Amino acid sequence: MSGRDEPIVLGIETSCDETGVGLVRGHTLLANTIASSMEEHARFGGVVPEVASRAHLEAMAPTVESALDKAGLRFSDIDAVAVTAGPGLAGALLVGVAAAKAYALGLGVPLYGVNHLAAHVAVDQLEHGPLPKPSIALLVSGGHSSLLLVPDVAQDVISLGSTVDDAAGEAFDKVARVLGLPFPGGPHIDRSATSGSGTAIAFPRGKYDDGTLDFSFSGLKTAVARWVEARTAAGETVPVADVAASFQEAVVDVLTRKALQACRRYDVKDLLIGGGVAANSRLRALAQERCDAAGVRLRVPRPGLCTDNGAMVAALGSELVAAGIRPSALDIPADSSLPITAVHV
Amino acid sequence: MRTVRTTEEMRALGAEIAELLRAGDLMVLTGPLGAGKTTLVQGIAEGLKVRGPITSPTFVIARVHPSLSGGPALVHADAYRIGGSLEVDDLDLDASLADSVTVVEWGEGLVEGLADDRLEVVIERDAEGEDRRVRLRGVGERWSDVPASLG
Numbered sequence: 001m002s003g004r005d006e007p008i009v010l011g012i013e014t015s016c017d018e019t020g021v022g023l024v025r026g027h028t029l030l031a032n033t034i035a036s037s038m039e040e041h042a043r044f045g046g047v048v049p050e051v052a053s054r055a056h057l058e059a060m061a062p063t064v065e066s067a068l069d070k071a072g073l074r075f076s077d078i079d080a081v082a083v084t085a086g087p088g089l090a091g092a093l094l095v096g097v098a099a100a101k102a103y104a105l106g107l108g109v110p111l112y113g114v115n116h117l118a119a120h121v122a123v124d125q126l127e128h129g130p131l132p133k134p135s136i137a138l139l140v141s142g143g144h145s146s147l148l149l150v151p152d153v154a155q156d157v158i159s160l161g162s163t164v165d166d167a168a169g170e171a172f173d174k175v176a177r178v179l180g181l182p183f184p185g186g187p188h189i190d191r192s193a194t195s196g197s198g199t200a201i202a203f204p205r206g207k208y209d210d211g212t213l214d215f216s217f218s219g220l221k222t223a224v225a226r227w228v229e230a231r232t233a234a235g236e237t238v239p240v241a242d243v244a245a246s247f248q249e250a251v252v253d254v255l256t257r258k259a260l261q262a263c264r265r266y267d268v269k270d271l272l273i274g275g276g277v278a279a280n281s282r283l284r285a286l287a288q289e290r291c292d293a294a295g296v297r298l299r300v301p302r303p304g305l306c307t308d309n310g311a312m313v314a315a316l317g318s319e320l321v322a323a324g325i326r327p328s329a330l331d332i333p334a335d336s337s338l339p340i341t342a343v344h345v
Numbered sequence: 346m347r348t349v350r351t352t353e354e355m356r357a358l359g360a361e362i363a364e365l366l367r368a369g370d371l372m373v374l375t376g377p378l379g380a381g382k383t384t385l386v387q388g389i390a391e392g393l394k395v396r397g398p399i400t401s402p403t404f405v406i407a408r409v410h411p412s413l414s415g416g417p418a419l420v421h422a423d424a425y426r427i428g429g430s431l432e433v434d435d436l437d438l439d440a441s442l443a444d445s446v447t448v449v450e451w452g453e454g455l456v457e458g459l460a461d462d463r464l465e466v467v468i469e470r471d472a473e474g475e476d477r478r479v480r481l482r483g484v485g486e487r488w489s490d491v492p493a494s495l496g
Binding site for chain 2: 016087088089142143163164165166167169170174177178218221222223225226336337
């Protein structure tokens with residue numbers, strides 16, 4: 001199959017705050033539309049689970065229609081529907097799964113329930129073409145920090161390590177709050193760090209030399225909080241840019257170090273970085289530097305494809321269709337703790 | 346009040362508290378960022394013999410850890426991202442709170458409506474050094490006598 005003969009896959013993502021709808025033909029991105037309930041959450045000063053679920057419900061049909069509009073397609077052009085079945089927030093996932101079932105049933109096309117993390121890997125193919133087999137994937141976001149060995153994104157993804165406490169993006173958000181920077185913390189710390197020094201303060205790097213491919217960011221978060229408290233208590237001004245830069249350096253140092261360790265250990269020459277934290281400029285720069293030194297090719301999707309979106313779900317669905325994988329049953333559940341071993345359900 | 350010096354001691358205290366816990370109990374953990382709330386929950390999970398790993402629930406708001414020994418499940422919730430008061434429905438859990446032990450981080454002022462009886466745990470950090478002071482306070486009939494060794 002190639003070009004216009006390839007099936008068109010609709011992808012639906014509702015595992016957290018974003019209602020994402022994507023349309024993909026093969027490895028070609030046709031539309032990627034997102035509605036976010038972040039603004040509503042901001043009004044309440046935080047996430048309200050019921051608001052998140054209701055926001056997904058309200059945004060679902062208009063977002064699908066807007067994606068079709070953008071792609072210049074009609075419902076009858078859709079050949080398959082893919083949806084994030086997990087992991088994520090239970091109530092939020094449920095909305096997407098129910099909608100996907102309804103579209104699949106109504107259109108008479110196959111349904112594919114897919115894994116959110118595997119979709120973060122598959123999306124890169126929309127930008128950089130087929131993923132070398134095998135690849136190593138580093139997925140870093142507000143909810144996940146995982147190192148994966150990916151022999152085949154459609155059927156075989158192996159977890160090599162993950163965070164034992166906080167996710168990397170969560171550490172960014174919490175440290176941002178300590179520094180008085182707005183939510184979400186990632187972009188603000190990245191921006192603030194550009195005028196600070198990454199070596200100004202020697203913050204601890206958890207699990208740096210422990211021989212595992214796991215991460216730990218809780219100790220780092222605590223160390224930053226304590227450091228800032230001590231300065232504040234002493235009546236000193238907190239050097240926000242230096243703290244941001246030094247914290248960020250500690251995170252990206254550990255992330256890239258372990259990612260390259262994984263490449264060496266499994267003799268893999270291709271590294272993919274995905275998830276919202278992949279938008280961090282220092283992570284991209286240090287990863288590129290270390291990959292170049294190690295002779296590893298680095299792939300990072302553009303920021304709009306790194307954060308949660310529907311195109312990534314459509315991309316994985318498209319991969320499953322191409323691989324001839326059997327569609328999911330129409331009674332698949334949403335599974336908030338779906339393990340990565342289940343690429344599709 | 347208990348002084349806790351290391352993460353190992355915090356876990357051990359969690360395991361000790363776990364011995365008091367039974368299905369239907371609600372525990373509210375209060376303490377600043379990095380106080381050791383999740384570490385305490387790791388100890389509770391070990392004591393309750395539930396399936397791990399216990400990682401921060403901030404992003405997913407709540408996680409259910411089923412029992413490995415026929416006892417109650419552990420519901421580990423986190424109200425850090427929650428705006429407004431937390432209601433049981435908001436947890437969106439596939440578990441009944443009556444059949445589980447529920448521990449909520451950052452829940453002070455938000456989760457009191459979940460149950461009349463609750464065990465409140467406040468962790469404070471020393472201004473200097475790494476010591477933590479842990480205070481337990483029982484609210485309601487269920488906790489009318491928190492063991493003196495803990496409280």
